[in-house]
Amino acid sequence: MLNSKKEVFLNFFKGKNLLITTHDLADLDGFNSGIALKYCFENYFPNQNIQLTFSGLSKHTKSFINKFSTKFPNFNFNYQEHVELSDIDVIVIVDSNNLNQVKLFNNIDLDIPFIFIDHHLNLQKNYPGNVSSLNLIFDNYSSTSEMVSELFDDCNIKLPLPYKYLLVSAILTDSGFLKYGNTGTIKNLNSILQDHLEIQDVLPLLEREIDISEKIARIKALQRVKLIRINNWLIGISHLSSFSASAASILTKVGFDIGIIVSEDKSDYRITSRAKKQVCLITGLHLGKIISEIDNVNGGGHDGAATLTGKNDVEESLNQLIDKIKETLIN
Ligand SMILES: [Mn+2]
Structure with a gap:
């Protein structure tokens, strides 16, 4: 799916200052795909300014981060609470194509162009600032993380182990542990896991205690x-x-x-x-x-x-x- 668009898509970002963000109260897919996409872009566009920001994290995301950090104590999530927007040339919004869900765009008229990478139904809102020809919106994917994992392949960038955990965690969560997945989901999971990671090692990170x-x-x-x-x-x-x-x-x-x-x-x-x-x-x-x-x-x-x-x-x-x-x- 990405191949036809990949070159134009990636070329557009060359030499630009990028900001990645997601919907408000980032869920695991929004958060993990954002973190992974930043790593992918940093390696594909060395020496470029690539920033990442979130407007709050969901309860489940926070509990995941705690467990993940015990497993990978040296991992740096590396995102900012506040970003100087005047430094940004283009914004990439992951896991949503609805600006009402994106805090950055609330109450201000941003004149920075933006592009969506998302697996929800394409709302086709024709937002003025959206470079819609470059949007990657495909609702046959069970998660944005799955799409980002394909971008790593397209860019020829290897996924380090912690990033494999991040992507697999988000894919399992958003696909309802494959209940909403398809054969493509399984192929992508397989290509991330390979022999480096046992899926049973990921599951404990996703256990969710339900409070009273x-x-x-x-x-x-x-x-x-x-x-x-x-x-x-x-x-x-x-x-x-x-x-x-x-x-x-x-x-x-x-x-x-x-x-x-x-x-x-x-x-x-x-x-x-x-x-x-x-x-x-x-x-x-x-x-x-x-x-x-x-x-x-x-x-x-x-x-x-x-x-x-x-x-x-x-x-x-x-x-x-x-x-x-x-x-x-x-x-
Ligand atoms: Mn999602």
Whole structure:
């Protein structure tokens, strides 16, 4: 996939000051692909100024960093909290193609060109500053880290062991431990692992202790859930103030084919949805597409996982979401 675009893509960055960033509260894929991409670019473009910044890290990312740092105490993650934007010629945004999720672009008109490397549904927003011909947006990849691992091959740069751990960790996490992966995912994993790394050595870094507040949130979501049945498909709708992603996927584990969690905070709201792979395969359901068609909200995602955020009219958005899901399930 990258080969056709690779040369133009890489040539564009030559001699420029680069900044890499990702969506707010970086998840493991956003964080690890950013760290790895910086290393790749530093080696491919020696003597160039390449910076990396994050606007907050998710809880899971922080806990991963702790475990990773015990294993590789000398590894330097090497990113900045603040970047002087006047020094930057081009920004690379990994793991998102929605500027509403990227803090750097909030509330300021940046006139720095930017390019996306992402595996979510292409929202095709035609942002003025986006050099869209160079975007690498391919939603047949299970993670951005997988795409970055191919860039290492394209640039002929070897992955040192700690970077192998980073990429494998993110690929396993974003692919739901291959549940959402494909043969390409397995090929890429194999080419990263080779004989240098045993996949069982990576898994302990990804163990996630669930704290009591998350357990209670999941239980509350189950207590409050409403069931809608469409033919033989079951949709569960519940509401919670936090842990909505965790709770939505719990709904799909107890028997719902689709789980929806509504979270409201004053006038802001968020609706998180998850669907079992089977529903998507059999009915063609794509939650990310459906959500990107809902009026007056921001959102997007994958076929089986998508989120929207909006203001004021939560009922209207929820009704639109459910109606569109019903339409897909009935047809
Ligand atoms: Mn991702």
